[in-house]
Amino acid sequence: MKFVRKFQAELPVYYEKAITDYLRKIGELIKEMVASGINFLENVLIVITVPAEYLEKDKAIMRKCAYNAELIKERYSKNLQFTTEPEAAAVYCMENNLKVTDLNTPETTFMIVDCGGGTVDLTTRKLLKDKQLGEVTERAGDFCGNNSDFTNYEMDIEDVVPVVMQYVTEEVQEKMEENDWVIEFGYDDIKSMFDSVVGRIIKMIHMQLDNNRETCSAMLLVGGLSQSKYLQERIKQEFQHRVKNISVPLQPIAAISRGAALYGLSMINSAPNFENSHKFVINERVLKYTYGISHVWKKGDPIERRRSNGRIHKFLSLAQRGTVVEINQEFTSMIFPISSTQSAVDFLIYFTAKYSAQYIDEDGMEKLESLLISLPDVHYGRRPILFGLTFGRMEITASAKNQLNGQNYQTTLKFDI
Template sequence: MNWKSDIRVVVAIDFGTTYSGFAYANKLNPEVITNDTWPEVAGVLKTNTVLKYDQNLKSVEAWGLPALAQKASRRAERNSTSKPVELFKLHLGNMPEKEKPALPKGLEYKRAITDYLTEIETVATRWPNVNFMEQVLLIMTVPAEFSEQANASIRECAYKAGLISTQYADTLQLTTEPEAAAIYCMRTLKEHMITEVGSSFMIVDCGGGTVDLTTRELLENNRLGEITERSGDFCGGTYVDKEFIKFLRRKVGDSAVNLLYENHYGQLQYMVQEFCRRVKLPFTGNRKDFKTYELDIEEVCPVLKQYVTGTSKVKLEKDDWIIDLEYEDVKNMFDPVVGKIIRLINGQLNASPGTCAAMFLVGGFSESKYLQTRIKQEFGDQVKNINVPKQPIAAIVRGALDYGLNMKTIKTRVLKWTYGIELSPQWKKGDPPERKISHGRINVFSKLVSRGTIVDVDQGFGKDLFPSIEDQSAASMKIYKTPALDGKYPDEPGMEKLGELILDFPDSHLGFNRKLEFTLSFGQMEIRAFCKNQNGKSVDAVFNLEF
């Protein structure tokens, strides 16, 4: 494609649930530069995915770490004009509405995403040669579980944030988080004696909100193929933090935590950050290594004292406002989350057709020694190589950058859905009578490709179309997906309408003597549409997603 030859700089953005980062490189001199300078923080490769608006939600007052946690002080009280907005990326995920984080009234999640990406854009353009409107290829990572609609929303927000010049620009390409991590880890395969073509390895991307998995096969010429369906769930590191909040509720009462949340959210988050730094990160699961942690409410969050009442207050006063976190307390915070991750890994191993030569743990939560230990205990006999690469928190953004520098690295992907179109042939004897529609026709699902199919990234699936009326000048088709391997009708359980494919039908003077060859490509993160007439000339084809 012509646009590829114009690219001079590649920028990769890892927009995460709890932390985000970006990296860039010049295409001709691909030295990877990972940003480590953020508002009020330097020397770290990611910053918090958090925004703080003014009281009227008109502008962003702060973002990153300064928007989140505040130690108790008069200055913090004066500056606490509104609550931080966090975890807004989860609104893109396929999770129950009641489990999605609440947003301030009047703030739509797409605006929050757009505003955050705008702040990223402001920092990124300070680097030499980074101008998103000129000769820049942008790679953005998405969770493995994201739907086509979620990916389209990311594209829309990137456009509104000024990261691409048009909403459907080819200069924005998506890759999944575990796929980017696989590319990063591919550098280290030789260190682990994995050089044979056909060897497979698993990536377990343990982020803050989600854990995503993919199993990849090493192909010739240092390319990668996907050999199982990508999988994932909402069981990242922040779910341990949530278990800590549940523990706190049992000690001080629901009412006290609710009032702290409502009136002093920054101090609540400061207490959570202290828990992460002093308890969560050092926890190894080895009882001998553990020392009881004394959570000193008067030191860490003194404002909480005024909200504690009843028997909880009496006990805490007796204990000098110190809450002990014992070994079993902390282990119980980890185990529900770690258990989910182990089940995900087990599912990936069971789905893999051969032996898994290595497993790489990446993402911020992968630095947990307890998580590492549990995974090695569970799967050490099946997978001899279980490793955490250097700087696992940056594995995704650096792998995404590598992908942008050489987009041929990924050869194949495994489809998670069965895709097809709606056709309306003549109703015939044996078809259900109740499905007969006007003009004696019936709506049916016509499969293009099945779930589980290994496809090349540019591989197309399509059909030949002929005009149904003599002077037809356009055609439209509804596109559906289903988790089943096939389907009969577009309205049966499990079917989901993805959108509509709009095709120009030129040369109407030729009447019925015309043919269109349309193709849909499902091998990339976004569905692409192509069409040509019987002379091989390209015809306009637009795929509009259903929202």
């Protein structure tokens, strides 16, 4: 999504329109196949998987496109839910491989190695009670490329890249004509192309295992690249002394889509109307960012950073990156208005990939949303406000409660896209 936005000017269509049109066609197919005779907008739960690195704004764009594609009745309908690709893969493996190996018991820790078309994602999970999952360490990811099983391969230049023929030297041309412009790549040639990729994957796994606080009982390989026998053998050889069980699901490419379906079914079974579901497959996550709000200069802060109005906009951290949070867990802080006569407060919410930060203008700091609240009863002076951030399944809710009169404000971080 970020790549698409960056190169928007070079695309022949607007990216939101392309996504919307794609979702609309998918929706038409779904309605034709599975929604016959039922009210689709009222009775169908849609689960969309997104990459783990998606920001809240990226998910908001997907939600907007799904609404425009007429997959949901209201833009913020509960009938559309998100889960990340690593989480979906973990759900699939939990319901399949872990059962087969008798490892589907609480406290079992396992790693998902998702080797996809261009990236590799590593996530370590722990089985909790009632088939719930917790995240043990932060996700690790990298761009590593893709390949299939290694075999000898012949490339016919005339068919594949005929334009190259005009650039070869006369000597090379004679040799190529003798071979009918066919180049043969042997096993070792192809293997050498991917040795560095496999090496990087192995290095990432070592680092993830080193960061684990508990022993990893199983490692499950999913994604297209995981079908490579060479990669499987290298990983098993490298980690057989550290992980008891290393395996590949029967359909590793379908692990994410099938896991998303299982995730949706778990929500339906726990709360048929999706509204009050408290029993989720994914019960704990590790925060990928540090979240907080802007607050002003206090005595002892550097004077040189003061603005013309005498204030310094600092960063008050509420939830730190790397923290393990449960679904719907709230992080709060008591805030007081700057002035006793202040009749409103605008909470500016920021996030950063850093573990700690002091100022909102630091590199990597981004504004997420704002929450404007009214503060009547100015005669009470500096009224205390309990501000909180609640981390739901895939979205964040900001809230502010006036501790004197009980007024409560909240937003689900609706973005101005």
